[in-house]
Amino acid sequence: MSELLINIDWYEIWQATLDTLLMLGGSLLFTVILGLPVGVLLFLVGPRQMFEHRALYAMLSFVVNVLRSLPFIILLIVMIPITVVMTGTSLGVAGAIPPLVVGTTPFFARLVETALREVDRGIIEATQAMGASTRQIIFNALLPEARPGIIAATTVTAITLVSYTAMAGVVGAGGLGDLAIRFGYQRFQTDVMVVTVVLLLLLVQVLQSVGDRLVLRFSRK
Amino acid sequence: MIEFHDVHKAYAVNGQNIVALQPTNLQVQPGEIFGLIGHSGAGKSTLLRLINRLEEPSGGRIVVDGVDVTALDAQGLRRFRQRVGMIFQHFNLLASKTVANNVAMPLKLAGELSKAQIKQRVIELLARVGLSEHADKYPAQLSGGQKQRVGIARALATDPKILLCDEATSALDPQTTGQVLQLLAEINRELGLTIVLITHEMDVIRRVCDRVGVMDAGVIVEQGSVSDVFLHPQHPTTQRFVQETEQDSDLSIDENYQQISGRIVRLTFVGEATYAPLLGQVARDTGVDYSILAGRIGRIKDQACGQLTLALTGGKELLAEQQLRAAGVHVEVLRP
Numbered sequence: 001m002s003e004l005l006i007n008i009d010w011y012e013i014w015q016a017t018l019d020t021l022l023m024l025g026g027s028l029l030f031t032v033i034l035g036l037p038v039g040v041l042l043f044l045v046g047p048r049q050m051f052e053h054r055a056l057y058a059m060l061s062f063v064v065n066v067l068r069s070l071p072f073i074i075l076l077i078v079m080i081p082i083t084v085v086m087t088g089t090s091l092g093v094a095g096a097i098p099p100l101v102v103g104t105t106p107f108f109a110r111l112v113e114t115a116l117r118e119v120d121r122g123i124i125e126a127t128q129a130m131g132a133s134t135r136q137i138i139f140n141a142l143l144p145e146a147r148p149g150i151i152a153a154t155t156v157t158a159i160t161l162v163s164y165t166a167m168a169g170v171v172g173a174g175g176l177g178d179l180a181i182r183f184g185y186q187r188f189q190t191d192v193m194v195v196t197v198v199l200l201l202l203l204v205q206v207l208q209s210v211g212d213r214l215v216l217r218f219s220r221k
Numbered sequence: 222m223i224e225f226h227d228v229h230k231a232y233a234v235n236g237q238n239i240v241a242l243q244p245t246n247l248q249v250q251p252g253e254i255f256g257l258i259g260h261s262g263a264g265k266s267t268l269l270r271l272i273n274r275l276e277e278p279s280g281g282r283i284v285v286d287g288v289d290v291t292a293l294d295a296q297g298l299r300r301f302r303q304r305v306g307m308i309f310q311h312f313n314l315l316a317s318k319t320v321a322n323n324v325a326m327p328l329k330l331a332g333e334l335s336k337a338q339i340k341q342r343v344i345e346l347l348a349r350v351g352l353s354e355h356a357d358k359y360p361a362q363l364s365g366g367q368k369q370r371v372g373i374a375r376a377l378a379t380d381p382k383i384l385l386c387d388e389a390t391s392a393l394d395p396q397t398t399g400q401v402l403q404l405l406a407e408i409n410r411e412l413g414l415t416i417v418l419i420t421h422e423m424d425v426i427r428r429v430c431d432r433v434g435v436m437d438a439g440v441i442v443e444q445g446s447v448s449d450v451f452l453h454p455q456h457p458t459t460q461r462f463v464q465e466t467e468q469d470s471d472l473s474i475d476e477n478y479q480q481i482s483g484r485i486v487r488l489t490f491v492g493e494a495t496y497a498p499l500l501g502q503v504a505r506d507t508g509v510d511y512s513i514l515a516g517r518i519g520r521i522k523d524q525a526c527g528q529l530t531l532a533l534t535g536g537k538e539l540l541a542e543q544q545l546r547a548a549g550v551h552v553e554v555l556r557p
């Protein structure tokens with residue numbers, strides 16, 4: 001056993017796992033906080049919706065598409081100066097969160113928009129007919145009705161974030177992916193590679209099944 | 222209660238102007254059930270949605286209970302909508318909320334009652350529509366008829382004076398339709414609620430409405446009391462709707478009575494006259510003979526009514542007609 005995993009420093013693995021979880025948690029939190037309103041806005045000003053606004057929708061849509069088409073690795077590097085201004089460092093967990101958030105927020109916002117479009121227009125109409133304000137329509141009808149879809153979107157985003165955190169290792173972010181690249185790949189320490197990959201796989205599995213369970217719990221259809 | 226003054230509505234679709242509603246004048250009386258019937262695309266749904274401004278009118282004035290709805294600002298419109306209930310063909314319940322929470326929703330949005338008061342009101346409302354034991358279920362667990370009952374309870378939550386029904390029974394089977402219509406008639410009677418309903422089924426109109434408007438291509442082509450419109454349809458669209466409810470007998474439209482001798486008349490009985498033995502009496506008194514060519518007997522809302530097409534012979538036909546008219550029967554001469 002010890003010979004098989006000869007290069008493994010379990011403390012370092014633990015540290016890296018913690019870093020990955022911190023990056024994941026932190027950036028997921030900010031992605032949801034920023035992406036949810038953007039997604040709602042995209043939905044509201046979208047074609048044939050309550051506040052249809054072609055110019056605004058086109059502009060938002062364009063920004064979202066640009067950010068989504070930028071390869072994440074490029075975004076990481078481009079973001080360095082901005083990250084330094086925001087967090088004081090471009091390294092470590094703190095340095096990784098801004099590019100991760102910028103990378104996934106547009107993606108998440110699009111998924112939220114799609115989830116909201118799935119809400120039956122009749123429900124919006126019924127809520128309007130009750131005399132609801134726009135705010136009330138969003139918080140009392142749209143978001144509760146789209147909740148399963150939004151949870152599914154969050155799950156997909158979290159899993160995307162796991163693979164992005166691995167890339168963030170390139171700019172010195174730390175974490176499991178970083179370990180896999182530096183030790184497993186560059187130093188040919190296959191055991192490190194295997195262990196980190198298995199851990200990442202476990203993480204993805206856990207995220208997906210927790211997400212699926214929550215979706216099921218909130219689906220009433 | 223509801224007045225339309227030259228209200229019209231047009232949409233721009235791909236640069237083209239599509240008229241959904243021609244300038245329309247309409248009066249709905251307090252406490253009545255007013256039905257609008259028309260085929261899809263006739264503009265009835267637009268007309269209904271103009272009442273609570275889910276559709277903005279292109280012009281004209283809509284006055285509801287003395288309030289000029291067309292002049293309301295956003296806040297005023299919200300207040301107004303809280304006093305107008307609405308139910309829908311596909312129920313439009315929130316799948317994510319329980320039955321009780323769906324019913325409570327308009328009350329929560331209005332924000333006028335305390336939590337305890339809302340809870341109490343929801344219990345009353347669910348009892349009224351007969352769904353007390355389903356309070357904690359989700360809409361997906363209910364049948365169509367039950368969902369529409371939840372819709373009705375929700376629409377009644379804020380104690381509205383007006384209820385708008387958008388094809389409320391079109392997604393239901395005939396038996397459930399009957400139950401829902403009965404419930405609507407009941408709340409109309411007990412709460413004095415003014416109801417405007419739209420439908421494409423003449424049967425719905427016949428069973429619950431007091432007055433009816435028939436719509437075709439954005440125009441109300443005929444309106445009046447249901448018994449008048451039903452028994453003496455004037456406009457071709459109305460005649461077609463009436464015909465649809467008569468499965469095999471289609472006495473009212475262009476019959477060819479060439480082989481039959483005598484004077485052909487159509488008698489319409491409404492109310493008590495329907496069950497009175499008038500025909501025999503008149504025949505005995507005047508010596509007129511009659512043969513029945515076609516007939517139907519049924520109910521319009523709570524009123525019995527019947528219509529018979531007869532061929533009269535024997536010489537004193539005019540006297541017979543006079544006696545029938547005197548007894549309250551409407552007589553139309555189809556062929557002298």
